[in-house]
Amino acid sequence: MRHLWWKVLCGLLLAYVTVFSFIVPLGPGVIGVDQTSLSSGENTVIIQSYNAHLEESDLQVFLGINDSTYLCTEVLEQVDNDKLKVRFTLPQDAPNTSFNILMNNAKDGTMFFPNAFRYADAAGTSGDFEWSSCPVSVVNQENTGFSIPFQPIIYETIRNLMFHVPMWFTMFFLMGIALVSSLRYLSNSKTEHDLRALAAVQVGLVFCVLGLITGSVWARFTWGAWWVNDPQLNGALVTFLIYVAYIILRNSIEDDQKRAKIAAVFNIFAFVILFVLLMVLPRFSESLHPGKGGNPAFNKYDLDNTLRMVFYPAVIGWILLGYWIYQLRLRLHRIEKKFYYNENV
């Protein structure tokens, strides 16, 4: 039983991750407004929020242009659970620019919605502008509740972070095992290492497919399409094709020794090219994908402490699960070898 501790750990971590990533509520935020252009004079707009406590008495709403210029608004009424009606007066010489919304109360902290409105008026200015009569010291509060961070566009799908990203980590881990096994096979020609490479590639391919599916679903909800032409996505698909080619190559050779050697050579060659494709090339071109082409990855500023508490266990849990399945697969291959050839490996 003593060597089973990591399997128990894997099960506990994945149970924890699944429960937490589906039960912890999404943090509060603003998701839209009922009009996007402003006129000078008095404006009345309805702001749509998500999971926010609009009934709190200390709720304040600001319009912001940059980090230091804010315009106070008057909260008129709460239309329904998520909607808030506010009124503000925009001077004619306000700058011709876009306005952000900031909503604030002690419970939810500051909720930020960028580029909510546009103001374009012939009398508008383009220079610096200052509003007085507005206490701006209250903005940028932390949310005190326990929640998954709210991100514009991503919303609830941020929970996919615990599934999509660890799939690729696990795949790389398994393909790394395959590479090391192939290198060791070429140096000592033991069948065991060939079986290890085969098992790792087979399980790695499963995680590759899961990564493609979870990524595709995520892309549908955030980018609007199941598949987009993007260096990161091309890299993922080519990875899949290369390892399918590896399996095809193995099946096309009858002789065991020869198959093991040639498959090992192809695996090493393919891994180096994959490294170029996945790690180096996307950094040289534009990409929608977080973490590539100048886009920040999640951990730059979005991954707050709540998300970290779930994300890191998720990565460890999925990698352990991948390793577990890999071991089962390897034992199966060993038994087959022994059964068919009466050969101990």
Add this chain to the structure above:
Amino acid sequence: MKALMYLIKHEFRMEFRQKYAIASILLFTVSTIYVVYQAMKKIDDSNVWNAILWIILLFSAFNAIGKSFSTEQRSLRMYLYTTVKPQQFVLAKLIYNSLFMVVLGLLALGVFSLFLGDGGLGPLKLGTYILGVVMGSVGFACLLTLIAGIAAQTDSGSGMTAVLGLPITIPLILIIMRFTTQIMKGIPFEDNVQNILYLGVLNVGLIGLTYLLFPYLWRD
């Protein structure tokens, strides 16, 4: 070194002795270009021109290099096995395939422009474009030599080259397409040079990998 020169000479001699092999590759390339000509007459859109030229070059490369190991006779291979080192053998193959692909690539570029117009390339950008064709052809040769060696060992022969090679050529294609599209757009060479340097580094890496891995394929 002497053995290397001898092996390269041997490759050329083998190729010219089997004239039908060269003829079939040339026929493939030229007739593909002619089919495109029949379908499109003249291509004015520079992106389409560029894409079709590289598709033709890609498939010509598969066709040409795919059979570079399968045409050898078994007895000859046994003889070479006892006399030269595998590293020398594969270097000779790489050099020969690179030279062959460069000639084929430039020829395809010439015939393609003859039939389908220059796609807005013009004489000024031609020099850098030729550099792109040369580097791309060498890249195809470096990448596909080992793959052809692997495919020759399988039971399904050279048909395997396409299955194994197509996914692997995508990084190379992405770099070379970016380089040549930027030439067509008229972006100055200084802003484009990192792509060709990158291609050069990739080629050197591929040659190194082939050099290290080929000896394991050599014996069977």
